[in-house]
Amino acid sequence: MGLVETGALVAQAAAAGVGAAAFNVITLEHAEAIVTGAEAAGRPVILQISQNAVRWHGGRIRPVAAAAAAVAEEADVAVSLHLDHVEDRALLEQAADAGFSSVMFDAGALPHDRNIALTADAAARAHGAGMWVEAELGHVGGKPDQPASAHAAGVRTDPGEAADYVGATGVDALAVAVGSSHAMTTRSARLDEGLIERLRAAVTVPLVLHGSSGVPDDELRRAVAAGIVKVNVGTALNIAMTGAVRAALAGDASMVDPRKYLGPARDAIADTVRTLLGVVSAPAGAERRSDA
Numbered sequence: 001m002g003l004v005e006t007g008a009l010v011a012q013a014a015a016a017g018v019g020a021a022a023f024n025v026i027t028l029e030h031a032e033a034i035v036t037g038a039e040a041a042g043r044p045v046i047l048q049i050s051q052n053a054v055r056w057h058g059g060r061i062r063p064v065a066a067a068a069a070a071v072a073e074e075a076d077v078a079v080s081l082h083l084d085h086v087e088d089r090a091l092l093e094q095a096a097d098a099g100f101s102s103v104m105f106d107a108g109a110l111p112h113d114r115n116i117a118l119t120a121d122a123a124a125r126a127h128g129a130g131m132w133v134e135a136e137l138g139h140v141g142g143k144p145d146q147p148a149s150a151h152a153a154g155v156r157t158d159p160g161e162a163a164d165y166v167g168a169t170g171v172d173a174l175a176v177a178v179g180s181s182h183a184m185t186t187r188s189a190r191l192d193e194g195l196i197e198r199l200r201a202a203v204t205v206p207l208v209l210h211g212s213s214g215v216p217d218d219e220l221r222r223a224v225a226a227g228i229v230k231v232n233v234g235t236a237l238n239i240a241m242t243g244a245v246r247a248a249l250a251g252d253a254s255m256v257d258p259r260k261y262l263g264p265a266r267d268a269i270a271d272t273v274r275t276l277l278g279v280v281s282a283p284a285g286a287e288r289r290s291d292a
């Protein structure tokens with residue numbers, strides 16, 4: 001299958017009533033492992049590179065994007081390339097040329113009116129470059145000088161405000177705050193399924209869940225059944241990767257060849273991806289409430 005566009009991949013998942021998982025890429029090994037895991041699961045996948053990851057690569061978007069795109073092109077499953085959590089409009093301007101078919105513009109920490117104005121402008125520019133655009137909305141009802149990022153724990157997205165936001169900005173997908181939180185190392189988040197259902201009814205575009213590493217499998221299944229389409233996962237891969245590196249190094253103090261510890265790390269990421277793709281790709285109705 002190889003490299004496809006994120007918009008088409010997400011639309012196909014939405015039509016099938018399943019989730020489209022997006023995994024964060026930091027190193028080449030992440031990209032290789034994510035695609036290996038997706039091939040093992042027989043599922044499409046989104047490779048997403050964050051603005052923070054680009055900064056970690058010295059602010060250069062092209063090398064890491066080119067590596068991920070090359071891995072995608074040779075995949076046996078459909079793989080797309082997404083630029084995640086972009087706040088810098090200069091970086092946004094480089095995305096299409098660097099091979100990205102989609103971008104998440106992140107103005108969620110700004111006052112609401114500023115969020116709308118900047119996101120509408122970013123969406124128009126990104127659409128002009130042929131990209132699919134995701135943005136996020138957390139709590140909008142607060143005072144303008146007290147914005148609440150959708151990434152913060154306890155924040156919730158209001159369905160009416162979400163509908164207005166999508167209409168005002170013209171985005172193609174909406175990241176919503178429904179109980180997850182970024183960078184959790186325990187899978188203990190509880191999602192508000194009722195709110196997800198109300199958001200799905202209120203907005204016309206696919207819903208995106210960020211911070212999915214902290215969400216247990218059953219919660220993820222129910223979130224997809226309730227209306228989440230794009231499921232973003234980052235930390236879970238790094239837990240798997242770092243655990244494997246730590247174990248390999250602890251097992252042999254004389255080890256110096258990075259392939260000896262990055263190999264197990266890549267395998268661990270691939271296994272995590274395969275498992276999570278099985279969870280979010282279950283058709284609606286396959287979810288069950290194990291804690292009922």
Ligand code: G3H
Nearest residue numbers: 183210211213232234235
């Ligand atoms: O945009 C990326 C995701 O929200 C990743 O969140 O690292 O908590 O899984 P996570």
Ligand code: ZN
Nearest residue numbers: 182210211232
């Ligand atoms: Zn995120």
